[in-house]
Amino acid sequence: xxxxxxxxxxxxxxxxxxxxxxxxxxxxxxxxxxxxxxxxxxxxxxxxxxxxxxxxxxxxxxxxxxxxxxxxxxxxxxxxxxxxxxxxxxxxxxxxxxxxxxxxxxxxxxxxxxxxxxxxxxxxxxxxxxxxxxxxxxxxxxxxxxxxxxxxxxxxxxxxxxxxxxxxxxxxxxxxxxxxxxxxxxxxxxxxxxxxxxxxxxxxxxxxxxxxxxxxxxxxxxxxxxxxxxxxxxxxxxxxxxxxxxxxxxxxxxxxxxxxxxxxxxxxxxxxxxxxxxxxxxxxxxxxx
Numbered sequence: 001x002x003x004x005x006x007x008x009x010x011x012x013x014x015x016x017x018x019x020x021x022x023x024x025x026x027x028x029x030x031x032x033x034x035x036x037x038x039x040x041x042x043x044x045x046x047x048x049x050x051x052x053x054x055x056x057x058x059x060x061x062x063x064x065x066x067x068x069x070x071x072x073x074x075x076x077x078x079x080x081x082x083x084x085x086x087x088x089x090x091x092x093x094x095x096x097x098x099x100x101x102x103x104x105x106x107x108x109x110x111x112x113x114x115x116x117x118x119x120x121x122x123x124x125x126x127x128x129x130x131x132x133x134x135x136x137x138x139x140x141x142x143x144x145x146x147x148x149x150x151x152x153x154x155x156x157x158x159x160x161x162x163x164x165x166x167x168x169x170x171x172x173x174x175x176x177x178x179x180x181x182x183x184x185x186x187x188x189x190x191x192x193x194x195x196x197x198x199x200x201x202x203x204x205x206x207x208x209x210x211x212x213x214x215x216x217x218x219x220x221x222x223x224x225x226x227x228x229x230x231x232x233x234x235x236x237x238x239x240x241x242x243x244x245x246x247x248x249x250x251x252x253x254x255x256x257x258x259x260x261x262x263x264x265x266x267x268x269x270x271x272x273x274x275x276x277x278x279x280x281x282x283x284x285x286x287x288x289x
Contacts, residue, residue, distance in 0.1 A: 030060055031057050031060040031061050031062065031066050031070075034053050034054070034056040034057035034060055035053075035054075035057045035066075035069065035070070035073070037050075037053040038050045038051075038053040038054040038057060038073055038077070039073070041053065042073070042076070042077065043245055043247050043248065044247050047077050047080045047081050048081070050073075050077050051074070051077050051078075051081070054070060054073045054074045054077055055074070057069075057070040057073070058070035058071065058074065064097055064100075064101045064103075064104055065104065067097050068094050068097045068098060068104065068108070068111075071090045071091075071093050071094035071097065072090075072094050072111070072115065074086070074090040075087055075090040075091040075094060075115065075118050078090060079118065079121070079122070079193065080193060084122045084125040084126050085122075085126065087118060087119075087121075087122035087125075088119055088122035088123055088126060088131075091115045091116070091118035091119040091122060092115075092119050092135075094111075094115045095112050095115040095116050095119065095138070098111060098112040098115070099112060109142055109143075109144050110143065110144050110145075112138075112142050113138075113139045113140075113142045113143035113144070113146075114139075114176055116135045116136070116138040116139035116142065117135070117136070117139040117168070117174060117175060117176055118174070119131070119135040120132050120135035120136040120139060120156060120168055121168070121169065121174045123135060124156065124168070124169060129155050132155045132156050132168070133154040133155035133156065136152055136154070136155065136156050136157070136158075136168050137152040137154070139152075139168075140152040140158050140178065143177070143178050144181070145177070145178055145179055145180065145181040145182070146158075146178045146181060147180070147181030147182075148161075149161045149162070149180060149181065149186060150178050150180075150186075153165075156168035156169065158175070158178060158188070160178075160180065160186040160202065162186050162202055163202070164186045164187070164188070164200070164202035166178070166188035166200070170190055170198075170284060170285065171192075171280070171281055171284040171285075172192050172193075173190035173191060173192040173196070173198060173281075174190060174191060174192065175188050175189070175190050176189050176190065176191055177189035179201070180202075185201045185202055185203045185205045185208070185264075186201070186202040186203075187199060187200055187201040187202060187205070188200045194269075194270070194273070195269070195270060196267070196268070196269045196270070196273065196281065197266075197267070197268040197269070198265060198266070198267055198281060198285055199265070199266040199267075199268075200263065200264075200265055200285055201263070201264040201265075201266075202262075202263065203261070203262065203263070203264065204257055204261035204262075204264060205264040206235055206255060206256075206257045206261075206264050208264075209255045209264060209266045210237070210255060213239060213241070213253055213255070213266070217241045217242060218242060219240060219241055219242025219243075220239060220240070220241060220242075221239065221240045222237060222238070222239055222240075223238040223239060223240055223252070224238070235255075235256060235257045236254060236255070236256040237254065237255050237256075238252065238253075238254045239252060239253045239254070239255075240252060240271075241253050241268065249270045249271060249272060250270070250271045251268060251269065251270060251271060252268070252269060252270075252271050253266060253267060253268045253269075254266070254267050254278075256282070258286050259286065263285075263286070265282060265285055265286070267281065267282065
């Protein structure tokens, strides 16, 4: 779901590059073909068309890694379609596959944490508070960057020893990441189903965020931010990030420091997103600190 596909951020993009016609038949002879086909549809937001190909990939998956990859993409598709029961099932199974395989644990513990977060979000939608708390705790416990500084707060939160509090959900966004295990500012990363991301850093990480964004995007140019985020207390800068794939919508990012530089926020979003929606999201995060 979202911009971060995890196992496969690279595998998804590589697979999509060989997918020339998303409207081709909805069957595939092998796992790779089915997987590439599903990713092709996802890149053009055709989730109903992606689902049968992802289900084919699951049937054709031979190795634990392929079993995981199929369930991960089915988690993303199901969440996009609002099928929360399927989301909970596929994310739980994907998590279990990683945890049952030492080789996958060595490479994909971050993905296990992400699948636990997806399960927690789905359980929240299904009003299963006990499952929310259990999945959220597993997300925090297994996240490689959580380290000793983070602890889970039932039913759906995380708290850093320096004081930053991160709920599992905020304004419809799912917390995907915890930051700060290796001499970095504590932080949380949120994404929603419209590919809007908010990165929250505990402290003045303004310059760090500018460097990170520039390194992560081939297109990175500053835009006029004079009319953006009027109520930003300290600094706010707006950037063009280009489009991550040939079929993707152009994206933008804005970085701001608030509350006397005790919090740095980075928003990444489709360029067409209304300014009023961005203001509401920013206010929601700023109000937490």
